[in-house]
Amino acid sequence: MTTFIPSITLPAAVFANPYASILLPIACGTAVGFSVQPKETQKSYMALKQPPYRPPPYVFGPAWSVLYGLMGFAAYRAYNTGMNPFASTEKHLLTKQGATLYTIQLGLNLIWMPLFFIAKRPIEATVDIVALTGVTGYLTYIWGQVDPVAGWALAPYLGWLGFATYLSAGVGYLNDWDTASKEVDSPPSTKAKDTKYVDEK
Template sequence: MGLRKALSISLLIPLAVGGLAAWLTMDSMAQFAALAQPPLSPPGWVFPVVWTVLYLLMGWASFLVWKSDAPQVEKKRALTLYGVQLAVNFAWPLLFFRAGLYGGALVWLVILLVLVVETVLAFRRIDRRAVWLLAPYILWLLFAAYLNAGVWMLNQ
């Protein structure tokens, strides 16, 4: 597969996952907007912008790992972790927005954070640039955990 095609696929996979999750939770946004929000909650338009950037960075990081000269077994482990965290990422908005399970979504988010850290550690052994591409994702997930916890506590 050519590098351009591989890069395109690497970028489209996380965008598709995020887009599908957004589409499946679209009808829950009005209900979410009516909830009490913790301090520092950004306006609603920020979330799709930030997530689009994060998904592109994830895709780019996965491409760097895929195209590296690292041993196949290391690449497979790293990209499997990446796929698992992406699947867990997909489920979080369904738990939070669609099902309104704020406490359960927070636990799920902690699991996601652990998986992303494991992914970063696996990516680091292959291409250190991928670590920097995933760093904003970890920071955003920490902020999301704060927001999730705040919504949960303020709306019980």
Template structure:
């Protein structure tokens, strides 16, 4: 098992197609696992800060960002390998920290939606996204040191994460850090009476 992990990592990151498609597939899977209809209803029932986008914006934006992050990881990983390992090595060695850093940031990214929309914990989601911004800032720094195109591919992701952090903090604050189903239903009922 331990010898196959470097091979799997190498196969994933040295080919652009799986590097791009994996985060898109995982992000799509998480999106659908959190029940999109319920997520949209929750999103529309919360008090929102100014500049919140309509719900339909998130799917296309995240698809593009996941694709960019996958391509950036592919370029950074491939260009960080010694020339003898960049094609099809018989026994790749995990010399690059890129796969670990990338996997950590992707895990934090994928955890955000269940934290926010399934568990309805905007405070935990804010901690998650704060760690995500920090890790991706470091990852962008590492990418720029290896390849400027890889670094620039992460910039839109960082910008969107900054905006998402604002939205997360705004929703948390405006809803008193409680977006539970019962609280939102009570607020909605009270709003209809007024």
């Protein structure tokens, strides 16, 4: 059971406004994505050994934009349903607890990419995404009790996090938990047999 912690929770005005609620995670996710230099990130991604079923790099941007939007929509739905004057005291409590969990999960979400691609710390990044998945699972359960639509809106995000956890752990394991200095500008030629680029075609 978690509790409502105002000092680490996003302001109520963010949750109450549909535009702010939906656009905030999209804007934050986009800002973090650009801050890690996408071209450099793609080089690193190309150079790493990958587990089966990993998607191509261009899938991640659109997928995360949709998931961030659903996340913000869920926050708006849950908060406005649960904080309605006619809602029960229990729903009020669950909504406020969920607001704290939502803020925590957003923070955990936003630090994964810098941990993995900038700091090149796959162990810490995997621990982060495992924690993120756990917090989001609990949030989905709590806000699902407040408003089923909010719970279902978080379901695709939770499912993607499960897949992303597999990818993060898989990449870490296949690369001996060392992703530092593994990048190339282009696929290797036949003469460059010592490259670390992984050609999976």
